[in-house]
Amino acid sequence: MPSSVIRTTGADGDFAALRAEFELPEGFLAEVLAEAEAVAGDPAEFAGGRVDATDLPFVTIDPAGSKDLDQATLIERTRSGGFRVHYAIADLVAFVPAGGAIDRESRRRGQTLYLPDGTIPLHPPELSEGAASLLPGEVRPAVWWTIDTDAWGEPERVRVRRALIRSSAQLDYESVQAAFDAGTPPGPVAALAEFGRLRRELAVRRGAVEPQLPEQEIHGGEADGWTLGLRPRNEVEAWNAELSLLTGMSAASIMLEAGIGVLRTLPAPDEATLDWLRRSAAAFGIEWPSGTSVSELLSTMDAARPESLAFYACTTRVLRGAGYTSFHSGPPELAVHAGIGGPYAHVTAPIRRLVDRFGTEVCLAVTAGRPVPDWVRAALVDMPEVMSASDLLAAKVERACLDQVESWILAEHVGGRFSAVVLRADATRAEVLIEDPPVLGKCAGAGLPEGERIMVRLTDVDVARRKVRFERLPADE
Structure with a gap:
């Protein structure tokens, strides 16, 4: 069985050709960088009109090594037996002047793109990894969501305010999972396990659809080679995701009641x-x-x-057809996301995703009893088109990176035998998941048995086109 490690250097081991193919930006214009430097400033400058929440022991939980930290959280038990979820979201409006150079560039990009050899950020790193990021020990402007729930995790009261916060620690999924497993969870999120499980149960009752397909993940670099693995999502990551979903569903409720906003939508399957x-x-x-x-x-x-x-x-x-729906004068005809089981809006990742900045401003204005700013209303018109195009590009880039590493890894193993699971099949071929190394590929053959393990042979690798092909081995081989 071949190793899932490839050791390459130079043009054979980087993603320069892929970046050029998709015409991905290499940096930021000078005017964008100059504006970022000018607005980074001292956090004290943002104190006006904000609640001081720097005494709350917020923590962030992200993949290890993350620098663009959008969310910080704190979960408390209430005397009534419910929960109080504090969710602080990086406040990009504090750093992005409407109509300015950063604003214009972020509307062109739509979202941060993640490639194995580095990110293509939505905002200049001076903001996304510095002044706007909720880094530990640093006072930061944030949008502070406070969501009170009943004992079953259903929201009863939602407040949205601008605040100053100070994260007390930067945690990662693996270390927090280990702490829960050891019975010593971090204090600010000690209630996360119970709350997360309750929200997961509610998701099933809502009809949320979440296929547990393993996620391919690329590791390494040019010096040590690229490796492919399957990343299982641990419980802490699933529980933490429920906090974002709760906030996004709360935001959608605010928007729908006000008749203005932008939702992430998906029609129910027929x-x-x-x-x-x-x-x-x-x-x-x-x-x-x-x-x-x-x-x-x-x-x-x-x-x-x-x-x-x-x-x-x-x-x-069932999950095909997701998009964005903006509305200005009453709820839209399609207001739900079938994969989530209810209305949902993106508001929790403004450093990495454009639409969150505008959705957040809608919620702040509505809950404060103020008109939604004109610059937000104007942006909502084009937001579905901008974000749909950005999502499509992100998906293509992610798949191309995986395909490229797969072809690099398998290039020297044409003729090799592999164990595979047949995922989907038609009359002449099937999509298969090779188990080691974890590769998605096409396998020639009629009547391949979906949902079964088979042995396959690697017949062709085209590194330039990022294609790998297999054929089913006869039972006697």
């Missing part, structure tokens, strides 16, 4: 799609009890089983 999904489950030998929703079925499945992986791949079809 009956034909659900019928196809039921037939797929039956073909994989997965029992689907009558009256059980897709969400409920997914919550009971073992992600380690090959038939589960194949079903997860099929379930992604």
Whole structure:
């Protein structure tokens, strides 16, 4: 079995060609950098009109090594038996003058792009990794969400204010998971496990659809080579995601009540799609009890089983068609995200995603009883188109990076044999997940058994086109 490590240097080991192919920006214009330097300033300059929340022991939880820290959190138990979630979000409006150079450039980019050899940030690093980032020990302007819930995690009261905060620690998913496993969770998020589990249960009841397909991840660099792995999402990451979802759903409720905003939307699957999904489950030998929703079925499945992986791949079809819906004079016709099981808006990652800055301003204005600023109203008109184009580019770049590393890793192993799980198949070929190294590829062959493990042979690698191809091995080989 070949190693999943590739050792390359120079043009054979970097992503310069891919960056050129997608015409990705290499840096920021001088006027953008000059404006960033001018607005970085002293945090004390932002104190006017803000609540001082620097005494609260917020913490951030992100992948290890992150510098663009959008969110800081603190969870408390209330005397009524519920929870109080404090969620501080980086306040980019404090640093991005409407209509200025940074604003114009961020509207062109839409979001931060993550490549194995470095990011292409939405905002200049002086802001995204410095003055605007919720780094530990630093006073930062933030938008402070305070969400009081009942004992089951359902929100009862939501407040949104501008504040000054100071994160007390920068934590990562692995270390926090280890702390929970050891029974010594960090104090500011000691209630995260209980709250996260409650919110996960609510998500299943709402009908949220979350296929647990393993996520491919690239590690390494030119000196040591690139490696591919599968990144399982640990419990802390899932619980932490529920805080963002709770805030985004609260933001959507504020927008819908006011009749203005921008939502992340996804229509519910039609009956034909659900019928196809039921037939797929039956073909994989997965029992689907009558009256059980897709969400409920997914919550009971073992992600380690090959038939589960194949079903997860099929379930992604339910999630196709996500987009953005802006509205100005009443709720839109499509106001829900079927994958989340309710209305949802992006407001928790403004350093990395453009739309969050404008959604946040809507919520601040509405909850304060003020008109939504004209510059926000104007931006909402084009936001669906801007963000949809940005999402499409981000998805293409991510897939291209994975395809490139896959081809580099396998280039010297044409003719090799691999164990694979068949995810989806048609009359002439199938999509397969190679188990070691973890590679998604196309496999030639008729009647390949979805949801089963097979042996395949690597028949071709085209590094320039980032393509790898397999064929099924006969049973006697």
